[in-house]
Amino acid sequence: MESIKDKVAIIGMGCTRFGERWDMGVEDLLVEAAYEAFEDAGIQPADIQAAWLGTVFSGVTAITMSPLGLQYIPMTRVENMCATGSEALRGAAYAVASGACDIALAIGVEKLKDSGQTGVKGPAIVGDNPDGSSEIGSGFSAPASFAYLGTRYFHQYGLTREQGKRLIAQIAVKNHDNGSLNPKAHFHNRLTVEQVVSAPIVAWPLGLYDCCGVSDGAAAAIVVRADMAKTFRPDPIYIKGLAISVGARQGVMRQDYDYVHIEENVRASKMAYSQAGITNPRKEISLAEVHDCFTTHELILYEDLGFSPRGQAGEDIEAGTFALTGDLPVNTDGGLKCFGHPLGASGLRMMYEIYKQLQQKAGPRQIGNPRLGLAHNLGGNAGMGIASCVLLGNEK
Amino acid sequence: MAGITSMGVYIPMYRLACEEIAGMWGVRATGGKKAVAGYDEDPVTMAAAAVRECIKNDSLPPESLFFASTTAPYQEKMSAAIIANSVGLNQKSITADFANSLKSGTTALKSALDAVKAGSAGRVLVAAADCRLGLPRGRFEQLFGDAAAALAIGSEGVIAEIESFRSITSDFTALWRTRADRFVKSGETRFIDTQGYFPIMQEITSGLLEDCNMKPADFSRVILPAFDARQHAALAGKLGFEASQVQDPLFTGIGHTGTAATLIMLIAAMEQARPGDRILLTNYGDGADAMIIKVTEAVSGVQTATRLTDRLEKGRSIDYGTYLSWRELIRLEAPGLPPRGEPSLSARWRQRHVIASLSGVKCRQCGLPQIHTIGQNIRVCVGCQSKDEFDPYSFSDKKASLFTYAVDHLQPTKNPPGLNGVIDFEGGGRLICELTDYDLNKVEIGMPLEMTFRKMFQGEGIINYFWKAKPIE
Numbered sequence: 129m130e131s132i133k134d135k136v137a138i139i140g141m142g143c144t145r146f147g148e149r150w151d152m153g154v155e156d157l158l159v160e161a162a163y164e165a166f167e168d169a170g171i172q173p174a175d176i177q178a179a180w181l182g183t184v185f186s187g188v189t190a191i192t193m194s195p196l197g198l199q200y201i202p203m204t205r206v207e208n209m210c211a212t213g214s215e216a217l218r219g220a221a222y223a224v225a226s227g228a229c230d231i232a233l234a235i236g237v238e239k240l241k242d243s244g245q246t247g248v249k250g251p252a253i254v255g256d257n258p259d260g261s262s263e264i265g266s267g268f269s270a271p272a273s274f275a276y277l278g279t280r281y282f283h284q285y286g287l288t289r290e291q292g293k294r295l296i297a298q299i300a301v302k303n304h305d306n307g308s309l310n311p312k313a314h315f316h317n318r319l320t321v322e323q324v325v326s327a328p329i330v331a332w333p334l335g336l337y338d339c340c341g342v343s344d345g346a347a348a349a350i351v352v353r354a355d356m357a358k359t360f361r362p363d364p365i366y367i368k369g370l371a372i373s374v375g376a377r378q379g380v381m382r383q384d385y386d387y388v389h390i391e392e393n394v395r396a397s398k399m400a401y402s403q404a405g406i407t408n409p410r411k412e413i414s415l416a417e418v419h420d421c422f423t424t425h426e427l428i429l430y431e432d433l434g435f436s437p438r439g440q441a442g443e444d445i446e447a448g449t450f451a452l453t454g455d456l457p458v459n460t461d462g463g464l465k466c467f468g469h470p471l472g473a474s475g476l477r478m479m480y481e482i483y484k485q486l487q488q489k490a491g492p493r494q495i496g497n498p499r500l501g502l503a504h505n506l507g508g509n510a511g512m513g514i515a516s517c518v519l520l521g522n523e524k
Numbered sequence: 525m526a527g528i529t530s531m532g533v534y535i536p537m538y539r540l541a542c543e544e545i546a547g548m549w550g551v552r553a554t555g556g557k558k559a560v561a562g563y564d565e566d567p568v569t570m571a572a573a574a575v576r577e578c579i580k581n582d583s584l585p586p587e588s589l590f591f592a593s594t595t596a597p598y599q600e601k602m603s604a605a606i607i608a609n610s611v612g613l614n615q616k617s618i619t620a621d622f623a624n625s626l627k628s629g630t631t632a633l634k635s636a637l638d639a640v641k642a643g644s645a646g647r648v649l650v651a652a653a654d655c656r657l658g659l660p661r662g663r664f665e666q667l668f669g670d671a672a673a674a675l676a677i678g679s680e681g682v683i684a685e686i687e688s689f690r691s692i693t694s695d696f697t698a699l700w701r702t703r704a705d706r707f708v709k710s711g712e713t714r715f716i717d718t719q720g721y722f723p724i725m726q727e728i729t730s731g732l733l734e735d736c737n738m739k740p741a742d743f744s745r746v747i748l749p750a751f752d753a754r755q756h757a758a759l760a761g762k763l764g765f766e767a768s769q770v771q772d773p774l775f776t777g778i779g780h781t782g783t784a785a786t787l788i789m790l791i792a793a794m795e796q797a798r799p800g801d802r803i804l805l806t807n808y809g810d811g812a813d814a815m816i817i818k819v820t821e822a823v824s825g826v827q828t829a830t831r832l833t834d835r836l837e838k839g840r841s842i843d844y845g846t847y848l849s850w851r852e853l854i855r856l857e858a859p860g861l862p863p864r865g866e867p868s869l870s871a872r873w874r875q876r877h878v879i880a881s882l883s884g885v886k887c888r889q890c891g892l893p894q895i896h897t898i899g900q901n902i903r904v905c906v907g908c909q910s911k912d913e914f915d916p917y918s919f920s921d922k923k924a925s926l927f928t929y930a931v932d933h934l935q936p937t938k939n940p941p942g943l944n945g946v947i948d949f950e951g952g953g954r955l956i957c958e959l960t961d962y963d964l965n966k967v968e969i970g971m972p973l974e975m976t977f978r979k980m981f982q983g984e985g986i987i988n989y990f991w992k993a994k995p996i997e
Binding site: 247267268269271272273275276277279280283328329330331332334376377378380381382383385387511512 | 892894895896897906907927928929930931932933934935936937941942944945946948952953954955956958969980
């Protein structure tokens with residue numbers, strides 16, 4: 129099995145402002161993201177040879193891409209829950225790597241705010257069929273399944289309820305600090321630990337500020353064969369690893385799963401590290417965008433992704449390791465928490481931040497001299513996950 | 525010898541004090557408290573719980589099931605079939621609903637007894653449950669309670685022989701509800717007493733005693749039906765029973781529990797009975813039933829299992845607003861999650877074993893018990909990936925412990941906040957499920973749980989029964 133490393137490059141990216149885009153439909157979000165990417169790559173829409181659309185709720189087929197006016201090229205809609213954006217990039221990258229095309233578009237979009245709901249619409253159970261054909265009735269919210277991680281983590285590592293709440297609150301504070309520097313983020317407010325721990329509870333131990341925003345948005349990437357990349361721009365970004373790991377509900381059906389990690393995260397990151405030749409992720413990775421849908425998930429991700437030893441993420445949080453100024457900044461753009469989470473767009477939004485950071489174009493959020501970034505995206509939840517890890521580098 | 529072989533009782537854990545109701549409306553409290561079914565309970569789920577206990581206490585498995593209630597959830601669709609399925613009764617069993625009269629519980633008992641005597645059935649379960657509503661501020665509101673009882677009838681392992689039985693049918697209208705009525709209506713009290721209730725009860729009792737050549741003093745206990753405590757006390761006097769013989773109707777402890785009331789009184793009497801004791805059981809409603817029951821030596825085996833006295837003392841108080849919302853007497857703002865789609869009837873049929881008796885599978889290769897989180901049929905083992913090598917495995921009777929949980933303020937429930945979590949079964953297997961009947965202050969990882977058959981959140985349409993976990997008290 130060959131590694132994808134250095135076979136495909138990203139030469140242009142676009143990302144809309146995320147948020148409550150009452151004035152924008154799916155068509156506006158798609159056009160805004162795609163045309164920023166076209167301009168960034170210095171290409172015309174007619175140069176695109178194939179396209180992949182990722183969306184969970186905002187379209188069922190590739191026809192959803194029709195507002196872009198692409199002319200009779202191969203197009204596909206993909207879906208993998210909250211990892212849908214990353215899935216679109218996989219489709220485009222593999223097509224280019226295979227030689228099926230040279231220039232491809234990956235775009236993700238989600239228009240959540242037309243549902244009339246404050247939360248994310250859709251089945252109450254992950255994998256539940258919306259037609260009711262796999263319905264046994266238990267109801268619980270999306271936050272609840274990530275609350276399980278927190279409840280168990282606090283228990284396993286002997287944290288009191290107060291200690292646990294304060295630990296995860298620091299993640300929300302960090303991500304809001306970063307997001308406040310980002311004009312495209314959904315929220316721009318800073319938070320204090322006190323505000324986070326005293327916010328109304330959504331699903332204990334998760335309070336309002338432990339949960340990511342429900343937002344509209346789109347993000348796009350233009351991928352080409354790596355050997356062509358420098359003909360488009362001097363600073364293309366190379367795909368170093370591209371991995372996805374999907375569980376078979378082992379965690380929710382077997383007692384040997386511990387609910388203080390997510391096996392799919394571990395497997396996907398190991399696959400990606402192996403492709404990229406990374407042996408010490410804590411040292412070798414310059415920055416990471418991770419799937420902080422809820423603060424408890426970012427907590428265990430530090431350990432799942434090999435940044436912190438098991439049970440010791442708290443020490444790294446206290447030390448500021450993952451802050452903008454730390455050794456390994458995480459969610460420099462504000463993350464799902466502050467940037468917002470339009471499901472199909474999020475994976476590509478993470479890559480957008482890494483792409484800009486690697487090109488030294490991240491403005492006030494720019495970190496020192498990054499070489500390698502990790503975008504981690506999770507669909508599903510603990511015990512039944514779809515984990516994606518994409519490694520991007522600025523050197524070939 | 526045919527008679528009762530086992531008994532089971534279910535009293536929901538919630539209590540509403542009559543003073544709470546009286547305080548709301550500025551009326552006189554009738555005293556005591558009533559048992560209130562949880563928001564996720566109904567006569568079917570309560571009867572299912574009583575039946576499970578009855579089966580557990582019995583020496584032989586049941587074959588058939590009769591269910592009596594005046595408040596069965598469906599007008600058309602048999603409740604007995606739902607209950608029978610939930611306890612894994614054989615498809616060849618005979619099931620029937622007895623309905624529309626407070627006497628239907630004892631009538632079902634008579635039918636079961638006749639079937640056993642005739643040899644057409646081996647073991648017949650008789651369950652009765654009710655959730656009757658009185659109009660807010662009315663006298664029935666303080667009186668009516670919710671509960672279920674179950675008896676097994678058979679000819680082997682009899683704990684109480686039913687020696688004789690007598691019935692009267694009368695078209696006297698005392699209480700009624702038409703199809704359009706939610707609340708029980710009543711005729712004028714003096715009219716009911718003088719023209720219906722007292723004459724009919726005197727006739728059935730004296731008639732049965734004459735039949736058997738017995739007198740009131742021959743009974744250690746007498747069980748008398750009544751609409752309320754006043755009527756109950758008056759009847760005992762008219763029939764010539766001493767106060768010490770009369771079984772407490774439990775009105776002040778759990779309320780008048782409809783069709784279940786007489787059977788619960790019988791269970792209470794049986795718990796205190798000695799071998800050789802005779803119990804006179806009477807029941808009223810569109811006529812009357814009466815029977816003489818003789819307790820056998822075998823009663824001691826079941827006597828301590830139902831623990832009715834203990835259960836009457838337990839219970840958690842709820843306020844009047846909670847009661848109104850649980851019984852859907854007022855409509856509250858919906859929880860945060862969007863409404864779910866209608867369950868598919870065909871999918872529910874495919875998944876009937878999972879839904880009904882929480883059946884999963886056990887892998888023949890690796891031995892792992894497993895149940896699918898969304899009820900899908902398991903074809904490939906989640907442990908060793910063997911295909912189609914499973915034996916059926918029931919989880920409904922397995923104890924479990926709470927592995928992790930969330931106090932979920934978005935969970936659709938009429939008792940917010942919801943509690944859901946990951947539960948691990950003794951002997952293996954894991955399920956994510958809702959919890960019920962919990963005390964949020966006592967929720968902790970590792971707490972012991974048992975499974976209980978409940979109504980799930982539903983839109984309009986069919987009643988979506990499934991299983992929840994509840995703390996073991």
